[in-house]
Amino acid sequence: MGIFGSPRMVAPDGALPGRALPVLxxxxxxxxxxxxxxxxxxxxTEVIYLAMGCFWGAEELYWRVPGVVSTSAGYMGGFxxxxxxxxxxxxRTGHAETVEVAYDPAVVxxxxxxxxxxxNHDPTQGYRQGNDSGTQxxxxxxYTNEDQRDLLERTRDVYAPLISxxxxxxxxxxxxxxxxxxxxxxxxxxxxxxxxxxxxxxCHANTGLALPLVPA
Numbered sequence: 001m002g003i004f005g006s007p008r009m010v011a012p013d014g015a016l017p018g019r020a021l022p023v024l025x026x027x028x029x030x031x032x033x034x035x036x037x038x039x040x041x042x043x044x045t046e047v048i049y050l051a052m053g054c055f056w057g058a059e060e061l062y063w064r065v066p067g068v069v070s071t072s073a074g075y076m077g078g079f080x081x082x083x084x085x086x087x088x089x090x091x092r093t094g095h096a097e098t099v100e101v102a103y104d105p106a107v108v109x110x111x112x113x114x115x116x117x118x119x120n121h122d123p124t125q126g127y128r129q130g131n132d133s134g135t136q137x138x139x140x141x142x143y144t145n146e147d148q149r150d151l152l153e154r155t156r157d158v159y160a161p162l163i164s165x166x167x168x169x170x171x172x173x174x175x176x177x178x179x180x181x182x183x184x185x186x187x188x189x190x191x192x193x194x195x196x197x198x199x200x201x202x203c204h205a206n207t208g209l210a211l212p213l214v215p216a
Contacts, residue, residue, distance in 0.1 A: 006091025007127055009135050015079035016092045022082050024185040027072070031192040032063050035070040037185065041102050045069050048103075048113060049076050049142035049178055051096035052121035053129025055186070056193040057202040058099045061120055063192065067108030072100045073190040076183045077140055077176065085187055088136050096140050100183055110148055114155050115211045117141065122205035123156075123173040124163065130205040140174040142181060149175065154214050163207045 027037040035041070052058045055073040063071045075083050078094025088095050103113060121129055121139060129137040143149045152175050160171050185191075194200050 006134055008091075009127075010079070010092050010094050012079045012094070014092065015094055016083065016087050016090070018080035018087070018093070019082045022185060023084055023187050024191075027185060027191065028188065030063070030070050030072075032195050033068075033070055037070060037072040037191065039070075039102070041069050042104070044104060044106065045102050046105050046110070046148070047144050048101050048110070048148055049098050049144075049183055050101060050117050051077065051098040051138060051140040052117060052204070053097070053137050053139075054132055054201070054203050055097040055099050055190065056200060057204050058097075058121075059192065060194040060202075061116060062099060062101045062113075063195075065103075065108055065113070065116065068101060068103045070100075070102040073186045073193070074098050074100060074183050075186060076142055077174070077181050081182070082184055085190065089134070091134050091136065093136075095136060095184070096138050097136050098140070098142070098183065110151050111155070111214060114141075114151060118155060118159050118211045119209070120204060120206055122168075122207055123159075123171045124169045125205065126172045130203040132203055138174065139172060140176060142176050142178040142183075144178045149177070151214070155211060158214050159211050162212065163209055166207070166209060168207060
């Protein structure tokens with residue numbers, strides 16, 4: 001199974017208009033963790049937004065990590081407010097399928113969150129991931145504080161020559177402040193999709209190479 005979207009990023013003035021109201025106004029608690037998808041979460045919880053191809057498998061990866069407080073599937077990095085899945089699939093929203101990860105840094109470090117990110121998709125594929133192509137499947141990380149930004153850039157710069165030595169092209173991952181975009185929750189059927197549909201579609205390429213330890 002492969003999903004095909006636009007191979008070019010839409011211009012802001014060419015994006016779909018979207019809507020004023022969210023497509024998931026009253027999200028149910030996390031089907032696996034039992035926590036809120038939108039908070040509030042315990043004091044000290046940090047949040048990062050990660051796009052690494054189809055959000056079904058990416059969300060499953062993170063809800064399994066000890067120390068992760070909550071996850072959700074959504075859309076980020078584009079121009080259309082409150083988009084639907086069908087609109088995102090057209091490539092005319094500019095959004096990437098994205099997972100919000102809320103985590104307790106006293107239990108799981110930001111480094112470990114990013115290690116899972118780099119090692120569980122191929123960050124060199126541009127507007128595609130595995131069998132899925134289109135701008136909505138691009139690799140991106142939306143950070144919420146400067147420590148996350150610093151570690152994102154340092155882990156990227158350590159990982160890049162490692163995979164380059166194995167013949168991979170340059171990393172295409174966008175590293176963007178979350179403040180420059182808005183995260184929109186996806187529809188209920190996409191939340192914890194692979195828990196609700198254990199035999200559902202999983203598509204992630206990966207390099208098969210581990211991220212070396214990055215000094216603090």
